[in-house]
Amino acid sequence: MRNLKNILVTGGAGFIGCNFIHQLLEGEPEFTGRIINLDALTYAGNSASLTDLAGQFGGTRYCFEHGDICDRGFVDALFNKYGVDTVVHFAAESHVDRSIYGPETFIKTNVMGTFTLLEAARNAWKQGDGVVFHHISTDEVYGSLGETGAFSETTPYDPRSPYSASKASSDHLVMAYHHTYGLPITLSNCSNNYGPYQFPEKLIPLMILNIVEGKPLPVYGDGKNIRDWVYVEDHNRAVWTILHTGITGEKYNIGGENEWENIRLLHTLIDLVSKKAGLDPEKVRGTITFVKDRPGHDRRYAIDCSKIKRELGWTRKVGFEEGLAKTVDWYLTNTSWVDGIRSGEYQHWVEKNYGERD
Numbered sequence: 001m002r003n004l005k006n007i008l009v010t011g012g013a014g015f016i017g018c019n020f021i022h023q024l025l026e027g028e029p030e031f032t033g034r035i036i037n038l039d040a041l042t043y044a045g046n047s048a049s050l051t052d053l054a055g056q057f058g059g060t061r062y063c064f065e066h067g068d069i070c071d072r073g074f075v076d077a078l079f080n081k082y083g084v085d086t087v088v089h090f091a092a093e094s095h096v097d098r099s100i101y102g103p104e105t106f107i108k109t110n111v112m113g114t115f116t117l118l119e120a121a122r123n124a125w126k127q128g129d130g131v132v133f134h135h136i137s138t139d140e141v142y143g144s145l146g147e148t149g150a151f152s153e154t155t156p157y158d159p160r161s162p163y164s165a166s167k168a169s170s171d172h173l174v175m176a177y178h179h180t181y182g183l184p185i186t187l188s189n190c191s192n193n194y195g196p197y198q199f200p201e202k203l204i205p206l207m208i209l210n211i212v213e214g215k216p217l218p219v220y221g222d223g224k225n226i227r228d229w230v231y232v233e234d235h236n237r238a239v240w241t242i243l244h245t246g247i248t249g250e251k252y253n254i255g256g257e258n259e260w261e262n263i264r265l266l267h268t269l270i271d272l273v274s275k276k277a278g279l280d281p282e283k284v285r286g287t288i289t290f291v292k293d294r295p296g297h298d299r300r301y302a303i304d305c306s307k308i309k310r311e312l313g314w315t316r317k318v319g320f321e322e323g324l325a326k327t328v329d330w331y332l333t334n335t336s337w338v339d340g341i342r343s344g345e346y347q348h349w350v351e352k353n354y355g356e357r358d
């Protein structure tokens with residue numbers, strides 16, 4: 001069992017990263033160390049997701065550092081300042097649609113940013129500081145499945161969007177730093193996450209808010225693409241398990257074993273949100289709008305996560321019904337968070353890029 005004292009979390013103001021920090025500081029009493037959150041606060045980062053923690057743990061167990069993972073000098077300084085022994089690398093450009101409209105920032109952050117962090121970690125590690133680097137990645141690196149089968153850790157990479165290609169590149173770099181230099185790394189590839197604090201450009205929060213606001217519900221293509229969904233806290237518990245007991249140099253798939261066609265998921269959400277918000281579900285169904293398909297839209301993802309279950313004893317705890325209900329409640333309650341995150345660059349981007357797609 002590793003003793004983690006100074007954890008550098010990148011992208012901790014984003015969806016999965018901020019849940020990770022909340023879970024560690026509020027829900028893991030055996031963790032007594034410190035978290036350093038390095039985040040550039042792009043459109044997807046929101047310090048409001050962490051305000052309560054900054055008040056409760058700020059300065060001692062939680063430190064926020066505003067900066068770019070591509071900035072080598074800044075990253076090196078953080079390793080020195082905090083004696084970082086663990087890196088949990090969430091920071092990325094994460095939205096597939098944006099990678100289609102503007103791939104460059106994906107290459108910068110996901111490829112060059114990961115490279116920069118790896119170099120900084122290798123430098124600290126060479127100086128004798130024990131550093132473990134955990135890289136957070138996605139099932140999308142494996143490509144698209146037909147009607148049967150599931151991605152395992154040995155499935156060959158076949159990324160098909162600029163997003164997944166940039167994540168695949170970063171995975172290869174992480175593995176290369178282990179094989180070439182011996183840097184202690186672990187890597188995880190997870191399926192679609194859902195839960196609180198997810199930016200409402202992603203399917204589930206977008207649909208929840210559009211249902212409540214009476215806006216059209218845009219379904220890409222025929223709506224029959226399939227995704228595997230895992231509650232964000234289950235993903236983060238898996239990461240925590242890997243950090244403690246994962247084998248250096250290994251990769252682990254994480255998934256919910258929970259496949260849904262998009263259109264079926266949308267109907268489920270319509271029923272759930274309508275019930276909670278006092279709407280007529282049949283009227284809401286009338287707002288479903290089939291729009292032009294996402295170019296290169298992967299048809300089906302499914303994850304074989306038997307390795308992490310068998311070798312590290314992780315299992316998913318939150319069922320889909322329970323997780324969806326919690327998520328819907330969270331978005332219906334936290335309206336000021338929603339207003340805050342949607343007030344900036346996002347709306348402008350949607351108008352500019354999505355105007356012509358219907």
Ligand code: NAD
Pocket residue numbers: 010011012013014015016017038039040041042043044045046067068069070089090091092093094095109113136137138139167189190191192193194198199
């Ligand atoms: P997100 O877009 O919600 O958050 C990304 C965070 O990274 C933001 O806080 C942003 O400000 C920060 N960031 C972006 N560029 C940066 C830079 N150059 N320097 C420093 N910070 C920067 O993303 P997410 O959904 O929380 O995803 C986190 C990680 O998990 C990503 O690596 C993603 O590829 C991976 N992942 C996501 C999912 C999912 O369903 N969301 C599934 C599997 C894997």
Ligand code: TDX
Pocket residue numbers: 094095096097137138139140191192193201202203204206218219220225226227262294
């Ligand atoms: O408006 C929409 N309509 C629609 O039909 C949106 C936003 C999405 N979709 C479809 C596309 C996908 O088949 O829903 C599915 C899910 O879409 P996203 O929420 O954009 O997620 P996805 O493209 O599957 O990628 C997500 O999971 C893997 C994350 O964004 C990635 O960061 C992660 O790696």
